[in-house]
Amino acid sequence: MSENHLSARGLDTLLGEWRGGASAYRALSDRIRLLTLDGRIPTDSRLPAERDLSERLGVSRTTVTAAYRELRDAGYLRSVRGSGSIVRLPGAGAPSPTPETEGILDFSKATMPALPGLADAAAHAAAELPRHLDDSGFDPVGIPELRAAIADRYTARGLPTAPEQIMVTLGAQHAIALLARVLVGRGDRALIESPTYPHAAEALRAAGARLAAVNVSAGGPGDDPGTRGWDEAALLQTLQRSSPVVGYLMPDFHNPTGQSMPAEQRERVASAAADACTTLIIDETIAELDIDRAGEFLPFAACTDMRSAPRVVSVGSVGKTVWGGMRIGWIRAEPALISKLVAARCTNDLGTPILEQLIVTRLLADMPAILAGRRELLRVGRDHLERRLAETFPDWQVPHVDGGITAWVNLGRPVSSQLTLAARSHGLLVPAGPRFGLDGAFERFLRLPFSHSAPDTDRAVDALEAAWGSLLRHPFADTGYLAEVV
Template sequence: MASITLSARSLAALLGQWKTAAPAYRGLADRIRLLVLDGRIPVGTRLPAERELAERLALSRTTVTAAYRELREAGYLRSIRGSGSVTLLPSAPTALAPVPQGGFLDFSKAAVPPCPEIIDAVATAAAELPRYMHDFDYDLVGMPELRQAIADRYTARGLPTDPDEIMVTVGAQHAIALIARTLLSRGDRVLVEMPSYPHAYEALRAAGARLGAATVSSETGWDVRELEQWFERTSPAMAYLMPDFHNPTGASMPLETRRRVAAAAERHGTVLVIDETTAELDIDRPTDEGLDGTPFAALQGAPASIITIGSVGKTIWGGLRIGWIRAERGTIRKLVSARSLGDLGTPILDQLTVQQLMPAMDGIVARRGVALGETRDRLVDLLADRLPEWTVPRVDGGIATWVNLGEAASSQLSLAARSHGLVIVAGPRFGIDGAFERYLRIPISYPWAQTEQAVELLTQTWHSAMFGHVPALDYLEDVV
């Protein structure tokens, strides 16, 4: 039996603008397939009845029946008389399209290559490990030496921090989920940005939160009045924000907007969760805007309830699963008490490795900025040449650019690109209920040869018969 039942109304919202030049049943089947592939419809979800969906979409029942039949034949749907139609991923090789020669180029993750210092750091950490094998095993708060190094880095950036205000986590996503399930009650309102990091939405919803979204754009950033109105109207229990080199837009929140958001949060008793996983990836952000890399929580008059999340996933390497939470001591104690319900601590060897790398972080971050800037500049020029109808913002930091396609074709393009060997995430994955069909996130964090290849594949897809039927591919990406 399916664990989730999706209503016709909810599915219609997720579908967005799904109609193409292809027959209606194929267009509908392709869009549902993409929603399953990128996780917006979880595997095991019961879809609405054919008649119910047909009425909601103003289609004939025959069209919906044909779409469901195509999904069943491709292995994405299982229908049982009396139990409805349940989503799944195909397992039989016959259900899959042939993999293009050379495999897939995966641009679903805005990931950085490992920094060269990692090899020596791992070797040193392994040599140090015997010293810790009898005193550390299930480490719920983090090794003192690493917490001290993280605290020292915050202090150097302008936010005085004590090691007791740091908890080490298994990456930033673990931190978000732990904060959500510890500090939220079912039904609490949480303010988020839209678009934003999709796994944050998922963690907040899993904790029972009701999400309200304030828009962020590459061109204009945040509307401070909209943010303030959200606080005034809903008094949210929590707000999850990414104010520096926002993922996916690349925008940075102006200093005055930060002050007004912090003041609004304090007035309404809202816990601010500030995600700084991309905060140090500065390329060439203007310093005359007052943004010098100082943490949000260091704002004059900022409430003590600000929680800051960081990690090494976007600076050192995503395969090194170390993140952290910086918060007041009482909050850290709550998180430590609640943590054992979900995990029993952070791996010691990974912590030792990051500890070895912390003294080199300034140099690592500086090199990342140079590499990101070179890729950004070449990507902007290449897209202007190959796809001049697209609008490509020139971000001044972060891991990606949020490209405006000029038409609502992101999901269709993403699905079609798979048959050309490129996996890239459609814009709606970063929104709520089907928004951002005009946008595509293109990472700037990959080596240039791969980025150039991705642009060529996008160009081929865009100029090919992308409006026809696209075969299903068994690939479920994880957005980072």
């Protein structure tokens, strides 16, 4: 078992403003429990010693002792002689119950149900498998027909692409982690959005990067549209002054805010990145999930010139459009970088499953029709979620989005973690806002996907209503924590 030691300072940063209406030990216990459930404190982490944490938080050691004891009694900590208090999840060691078997509605993942007809596509692809069985089956770069199909898809979207510029991966997360491992050295600076896709931040940190965050704002009803989206001044300044080795951006239907970067801004960002010798990793996993976005939006790399184009690397997958269980993604880059990635890949895995590649090759031929169906599903889901939230929580700010999968809801108070914990007690699993920030930010926000059915969305909103009511019955202090940041 590998252990992570979490320092008192590190835990203090993660805790944020944890003091609420409950007793101090219970509020501390609840926040650590939420951080564990949310994945911000990994299991098998060793918590700081009680004395160290009490001194850091400015509370009595008795408070920390009582909080740790409550966590142990609930199954979230175990005591290991010589190692202290180790984080765990209740039931660890036994088969983990799924959210369905627990009766929990899972809104923690921004994804859609499996594509209708996926099983039929798999059956047809299986019939094509025999012609590949004479090979070893280890495929680190991708079968030729899938690489050609992905290249053709980019070309159809306005970005001429050759198969030699494509590498097939085990989903988008695998692609991001591989790029981070190849491009980033320990101590290198990496630009990232805030809020952001949390697993991208984790991949960059695992590669040893020091993160430089640039704000992305969803705005709210009545806000000046100019205040929404990327803080361009800060973004360009970070590129110019910090010269980060890489920058991770999601310019189309940004997760979680739903914002899209205008074409002119893409050109300016790409040019500044080229000047700074920064490689931009462009996450396009949600890029084609347009609902009713006005104007034409080409792939980010199509907004570059010959000087900046080599510095733009695109990442895509079918995890959002087809099904999360179809672990096929890809990287579009210059052939020289593709060769480096293929060489580095073999230290972690030996390639992408052939059968899944054959399935996706077949599906890409029907992608326009697939996307039409998915966009309609998202349009209905978005409108229903916005309507229910407006009726149930008139004081919440729910910015209207024109694509993507998620709404970035402003609660008006820094209670996202408390609400998330309360919602679980009412049968809803949903990530707290700080899951998408760095160092505990975004306590005023909640990410809600609108890709679920109307009955499930109704059930989720009802659970949030019950959870919100429980918080109102037990008043919390509105400290204004991080209000200027978020």
